[in-house]
Amino acid sequence: MELHDVWFVLIAVLWTGYFFLEGFDFGVGVLTKLLARDRKERRVLINTIGPVWDGNEVWLLSAGGATFAAFPDWYATLFSGFYLPLLLILICLIVRGVSFEYRHKRPEENWQRNWENAIFWTSLIPAFLWGVAFGNIVRGVKIDAQKEYVGNVLDLLNAYSILGGLVTLTLFTFHGTVFVALKTVGDIRVRARALALRVGLLTAVLALGFLTWTQATRGDSASLVAMIVAVVSLVAAIAAVRVGREGWSFAFSGVTIVAAVAMLFLTLFPNVMPSSLDDAWSLTVTNASSTPYTLKIMTWCAGIATPVVLLYQGWTYWVFRKRIGTQHIADAH
Template sequence: MHLHDVWFVLIAVLWIGYFFLEGFDFGVGVLTKLLARDRAEKRVLINTIGPVWDGNEVWLLSAGGATFAAFPEWYATLFSGFYLPLLVILVCLIVRGVAFEYRAKRDDDRWQTNWEHAIFYTSVIVAFLWGVAFANIVRGVKINAQGEYAGNILDLLNPYALLGGLVTLSLFTFHGAVFTALKTLGDIRERARRTATWLGLATAVLALGFLLWTQADSGDGKSLIALLVAVVALVSAVGLNLAGREGWSFAYSGVTVVAAVAMLFLALFPDVMPSTLNDDWSLTVTSAASTPYTLKIMTWCAGIATPVVLLYQGWTYWVFRKRIGTQNIAAGSAH
């Protein structure tokens, strides 16, 4: 296997890790309106991801940096062609981070309510737009002979991409509901389980349609296996949630995210951005890659740094593994 193939796989792994981890905290952000009944329950939901949400975003920074260094042509075309949705995502991530940090700075109902609105809406928008972006990457966009994006923003809002956005939104919210059931106590835990059930059923319908569409357009035997794994894992997650096995349900909802994203990358390879204008103008792992020397240096750096990051993040989740409930929220506290 060539180094450019290795780095395509590594970038896929970074995006899979990002969507697995950030996916459930986007879901929790959405659930602050769908599930929480009062301020105390909103605090419980926010506190379940409070210690980890910023660490989850490290995976996004790593994926973006790795793409820039390993596949500069891919990075340039992607960020120039998708500049508006990616700018919206960036702004929402900034506002979302500020909302987590500033919500508790003042003991004022209007102040906290406005920041809670920001958490909800930015979570919805980002979860949806990631699906739109990745669906367009897999489907292909208008790339000309110079490797530049030749379309406009409306080209990105096609039916396949919009369905992809609905899939990521519903899947992340389901993932977040299962995580909430795993991390909470009392009535909110039971309602999270019930919410996860209907979210799982809705996700199954949307995801099956989207993944079958992807398989029909650009899939092969490997992507079909990933599709089957995603479907079986999603059904298992819903069933285990109904049985009250929250830990296993969360594990299988995570497998669903992993398999679904892996399927997209398997369907994409060996392209990194297909051209809908001419197949010969598509960006591939070969044509978009950096020099072998650059990839070699990056491989050594990744081999040293990645285990450290994984150990640190795993330790963080272990430290904050206990369940919380409204009884853990001090009366009158904003935290």
């Protein structure tokens, strides 16, 4: 296996880690409107991800940086062609981080309500737009012989990519709902399980349609295996949450995300960004990669830094592993 193939796999792993971890972050943010009944319950939801949300975003930075260094042509075409949706995602992530930090800085009700509304919208919008973006990457976009995107933003709004956005939105919301059920006690835990069943069923319908469409247009035997794993895991997650096994349900919903992302990257390879104008103009792991020397240096750096990051993040989740409930939240002054 060549180094550019290795880095394609590593970038796929980074995106998988990001969607697995940030997925339930986004889901919890959406639940501040769908599940929480009052301010105290919203504080419970936010506190479930409070110690970890910023660490989860490290995976996005790593994926973007690795793409820039390992496949500069892919990075350039992607960020120039998808400029507006990616800029909107970036703005949402900035406002979302500020919202977590500023929400509790002042006691006024309007102040806190406005920042909580910001948390909801800046969780919902990226959860949808990431699906739209990856849907277009898999489907193929207008790339010319100079490796430049020649379409416009309206070309990105097609039936396949919009369905992909709805899948990521509902899947992340389901993932977040199961996470809340796993991390809380009392009435909010019971209601989270009930909501997870309804969201899970909607997710299953949308995901089955999207994955089947993907398999029919670009799939092979490997992507078919990944699709089957994703569908079976999602059904298992719904069944587990129905009987109150939140830990198993969260694990299975995580496997669903991992398998679904793996399927998308399997349908891509050896392309990194297919051209809808001419297959010969597609960006591939070969024509879009950096020099072998650059990839070699990156491999050594990743081999040293990655275990440290994984150990630190695992330790963080272990420290903040206990459940919380409204009884753990002090009354507002």
